[in-house]
Amino acid sequence: MKSDRYGIDKEFCRRNGFRIFFGVDWLDDAEYGAFQAFFGSRQLFVSSGNKSLEHSLASSFSEAVKLESEFVDTDKYIFSPNDALIYVSDDRDVFLVAASSERLATLIDGISARGGRTYSSLVRNGTADPKKQVKTLFDYWSDFNFEIA
Numbered sequence: 001m002k003s004d005r006y007g008i009d010k011e012f013c014r015r016n017g018f019r020i021f022f023g024v025d026w027l028d029d030a031e032y033g034a035f036q037a038f039f040g041s042r043q044l045f046v047s048s049g050n051k052s053l054e055h056s057l058a059s060s061f062s063e064a065v066k067l068e069s070e071f072v073d074t075d076k077y078i079f080s081p082n083d084a085l086i087y088v089s090d091d092r093d094v095f096l097v098a099a100s101s102e103r104l105a106t107l108i109d110g111i112s113a114r115g116g117r118t119y120s121s122l123v124r125n126g127t128a129d130p131k132k133q134v135k136t137l138f139d140y141w142s143d144f145n146f147e148i149a
Helices: 012-018 029-039 060-068 101-113 119-124 135-140
Strands: 019-024 044-048 056-058 074-082 083-090 094-099
Touching: 012 094, 019 101, 019 119, 029 083, 029 101, 044 060, 056 060, 060 074, 074 101, 094 101
Parallel strands: none
Antiparallel strands: 019 094, 044 056, 044 074, 074 083, 083 094
């Protein structure tokens, strides 16, 4: 997986047939529960530019979040090989999920079922405007954003 200044390389998404889910303020209760269900018993890895964290195996989503949270000053990735990839920005203000449209629909349904609302749906409905600090990233991913495009 190749990353760039936008967290995930668009070519990686094209090559794998992935769309993205755009989130802010990692991680509310509805999202957390939906991600636990989304990944279920799949094997997860946590990775970052920090060599000590590179490709650490996590036995569950909660363990992956615990590993990720230990390294707040660097971009991190939580991924399930050939399934889905989460990018979490260094300050945790933004996160992206790259996966198939089917998998993203499952994730979004899980968030909604837990009473959550997705950031992109709030923007799409005019309830929220992209925050100044994330607008460039939000606009950059608009053509891959599962809820917008």
